Amino acid sequence: MxxxxxxxLVIIAxxxxxxxxxxxxxxxxxxxxxxSEVRGGGARGEREAAWEADRSIExxxxxxxxxxxxxxxxxxxxxxxxFAVTVFVTDVGVFRPQKF
Amino acid sequence: xxxxxxxxxLGVIARLAKSDLRVPExxxxxxxxxxxxxxxxxxxVELAQQPLGAVxxxxxxxxxxxxxxxxxxxxxxxxxxxxxxxDSASIAAHYGSVSVVTFAVGVSFLAKQHVATEPHMxxxxxxMEAPGIVAGILLARMGGAQRVAWGALAHxxxxxxxxxxxxxxxxxxxxxxxxxxxxxxxxxxxLFKGVLALFLLEMGLVAGARLADLRRAxxxxxAFGIVTPVALGxxxxxxxxxxxxxxxxxxxxxxxxASASYIAAPTAMRIAVPEANPxxxxxxxxxxxxxxxxxxxxxxxxxxxxxMAG
Numbered sequence: 001m002x003x004x005x006x007x008x009l010v011i012i013a014x015x016x017x018x019x020x021x022x023x024x025x026x027x028x029x030x031x032x033x034x035x036s037e038v039r040g041g042g043a044r045g046e047r048e049a050a051w052e053a054d055r056s057i058e059x060x061x062x063x064x065x066x067x068x069x070x071x072x073x074x075x076x077x078x079x080x081x082x083f084a085v086t087v088f089v090t091d092v093g094v095f096r097p098q099k100f
Numbered sequence: 101x102x103x104x105x106x107x108x109x110l111g112v113i114a115r116l117a118k119s120d121l122r123v124p125e126x127x128x129x130x131x132x133x134x135x136x137x138x139x140x141x142x143x144x145v146e147l148a149q150q151p152l153g154a155v156x157x158x159x160x161x162x163x164x165x166x167x168x169x170x171x172x173x174x175x176x177x178x179x180x181x182x183x184x185x186x187d188s189a190s191i192a193a194h195y196g197s198v199s200v201v202t203f204a205v206g207v208s209f210l211a212k213q214h215v216a217t218e219p220h221m222x223x224x225x226x227x228m229e230a231p232g233i234v235a236g237i238l239l240a241r242m243g244g245a246q247r248v249a250w251g252a253l254a255h256x257x258x259x260x261x262x263x264x265x266x267x268x269x270x271x272x273x274x275x276x277x278x279x280x281x282x283x284x285x286x287x288x289x290x291l292f293k294g295v296l297a298l299f300l301l302e303m304g305l306v307a308g309a310r311l312a313d314l315r316r317a318x319x320x321x322x323a324f325g326i327v328t329p330v331a332l333g334x335x336x337x338x339x340x341x342x343x344x345x346x347x348x349x350x351x352x353x354x355x356x357x358a359s360a361s362y363i364a365a366p367t368a369m370r371i372a373v374p375e376a377n378p379x380x381x382x383x384x385x386x387x388x389x390x391x392x393x394x395x396x397x398x399x400x401x402x403x404x405x406x407x408m409a410g
Binding site for chain 2: 046048049052055079
């Protein structure tokens with residue numbers, strides 16, 4: 001089956017940012033997203049998802065390279081200075097290019 | 101001794117001993133929904149049988165108390181604690197807002213001492229959640245250029261889960277009344293103490309994890325976390341006496357004044373004042389003041405109320 005090249009943008013962040021991240025992804029042209037609750041640790045300490053202020057989310061967006069770039073730039077500029085945020089992008093192949 | 105306090109200590113010990121004990125997040129969420137609803141419903145059922153005339157001045161006093169506390173604490177944190185403006189404002193907001201679980205432990209302590217309280221205390225609890233947070237945001241942003249998304253915050257203040265469930269429970273209880281509440285009474289009233297104990301086990305785990313933050317926070321904040329509730333308790337008891345609350349009501353208002361929020365305030369401050377370091381405010385509110393209040397504070401606030409009444 002033929003695949004089409006897209007980017008998988010992954011944002012791991014504090015759960016407090018969920019609404020903002022979804023809004024930003026939509027605004028910059030992403031057609032969909034997947035959210036999951038995750039746990040982990042980093043430069044800002046351990047985030048164990050034990051209670052409200054301790055939750056983290058992972059957001060995955062499959063989109064074109066330009067959308068991934070704009071969302072990533074916005075998230076890094078707006079939230080990275082003050083929030084626990086990890087952003088990365090990888091190549092993926094999708095089967096239905098019109099969906100992404 | 102109140103068993104719920106021992107559950108809390110068990111949680112702290114488990115955490116410090118690096119036990120693998122973990123309360124799953126969905127259970128924590130379910131328990132907190134239960135507690136908020138149960139507190140609201142109980143207040144609502146009793147409220148339905150009372151004249152509402154005295155409630156308004158007391159409600160206004162509770163709101164004013166919660167809004168005033170950050171303005172008192174902010175200069176202390178900035179000048180004596182030498183903390184940055186945003187951190188001072190954020191910590192002050194946590195103390196202006198209230199802790200539902202501290203309130204619940206207070207209610208259970210007073211019931212054990214056979215001290216009656218006004219049925220509308222849960223209403224005061226709900227009203228005291230937001231004003232301190234708003235005051236803290238104002239303090240953080242005074243003179244600053246950064247804009248605050250007040251619309252989103254107002255939405256959070258009214259429809260955030262704690263206020264929504266407390267007020268929702270009060271309204272449901274008041275509509276249903278004492279007769280028709282009986283089918284759900286075993287769950288929401290009979291099991292309350294046991295669920296509170298389970299919740300405090302989880303709180304012990306969470307508070308134990310914050311103790312590491314305190315090493316970084318320093319001596320000032322640890323002292324602040326103990327002196328502040330002791331002093332704010334006096335303020336709360338004075339206001340309680342002024343607006344004519346009973347002995348139990350005065351003790352609970354003192355408890356609310358002395359308590360520091362750890363559900364509503366951390367979330368709101370994270371969004372409104374992201375530059376503030378949450379480890380400081382949550383560390384002192386949850387690592388110092390919460391354990392102090394549920395062990396030594398609440399009996400002290402009842403004593404304040406007794407001194408003022410006598």
